[in-house]
Amino acid sequence: xxxxxxxxxxxxxxxxxxxxxxxxxxxxxxxxxxxxxxxxxxxxxxxxxxxxxxxxxxxxxxxxxxxxxxxxxxxxxxxxxxxxxxxxxxxxxxxxxxxxxxxxxxxxxxxxxxxxxxxxxxxxxxxxxxxxxxxxxxxxxxxxxxxxxxxxxxxxxxxxxxxxxxxxxxxxxxxxxxxxxxxxxxxxxxxxxxxxxxxxxxxxxxxxxxxxxxxxxxxxxxxxxxxxxx
Numbered sequence: 508x509x510x511x512x513x514x515x516x517x518x519x520x521x522x523x524x525x526x527x528x529x530x531x532x533x534x535x536x537x538x539x540x541x542x543x544x545x546x547x548x549x550x551x552x553x554x555x556x557x558x559x560x561x562x563x564x565x566x567x568x569x570x571x572x573x574x575x576x577x578x579x580x581x582x583x584x585x586x587x588x589x590x591x592x593x594x595x596x597x598x599x600x601x602x603x604x605x606x607x608x609x610x611x612x613x614x615x616x617x618x619x620x621x622x623x624x625x626x627x628x629x630x631x632x633x634x635x636x637x638x639x640x641x642x643x644x645x646x647x648x649x650x651x652x653x654x655x656x657x658x659x660x661x662x663x664x665x666x667x668x669x670x671x672x673x674x675x676x677x678x679x680x681x682x683x684x685x686x687x688x689x690x691x692x693x694x695x696x697x698x699x700x701x702x703x704x705x706x707x708x709x710x711x712x713x714x715x716x717x718x719x720x721x722x723x724x725x726x727x728x729x730x731x732x733x734x735x736x737x
């Protein structure tokens with residue numbers, strides 16, 4: 508923010524956005540290589556640039572067998588899907604409520620972009636759960652107790668049902684949306700490979716008879732946002 512001129516927002520400076528993102532990415536990968544989650548035998552990532560202009564990284568980490576995550580207690584030491592206590596952890600509470608809440612959607616906002624056929628495509632709100640359950644072939648199910656903690660913003664009420672899973676240490680360090688989950692299934696590999704091989708975003712091209720405007724056809728067929736260009 509200190510590098511912006513008065514009245515500017517991040518969208519006015521895609522060069523700064525790209526540089527900050529690149530530095531955060533390097534620090535994250537270095538942390539992982541140095542054993543933040545345990546000994547890493549491999550990791551694969553791809554960067555996606557959305558048309559709103561902000562980049563984000565999809566990262567899959569493979570841990571050494573000695574450091575595999577095998578039970579719910581280990582999961583809870585890394586990941587949370589709950590609102591922190593605002594009195595005991597005020598800084599973490601501020602970060603979670605700023606970056607890690609999904610919605611509002613469902614009946615509270617049926618026009619939300621995540622809504623498909625009347626349901627949230629991301630499956631929020633999640634069910635309340637008193638404990639974390641390990642999954643053998645999918646994403647783990649994280650504890651979301653009905654403990655009375657509620658965050659209210661613009662008339663919407665958020666409980667643990669709307670919290671996106673996160674790693675508290677990484678959230679405090681990087682000060683941005685950073686979704687961390689445990690997966691024991693092949694679906695994650697397939698999901699990530701889709702982003703690697705699908706290529707850049709493309710628009711629909713209309714083919715018609717007569718003279719072709721090659722410049723217009725090129726602009727219609729390709730989309731590279733300012734952040735990706737930088």
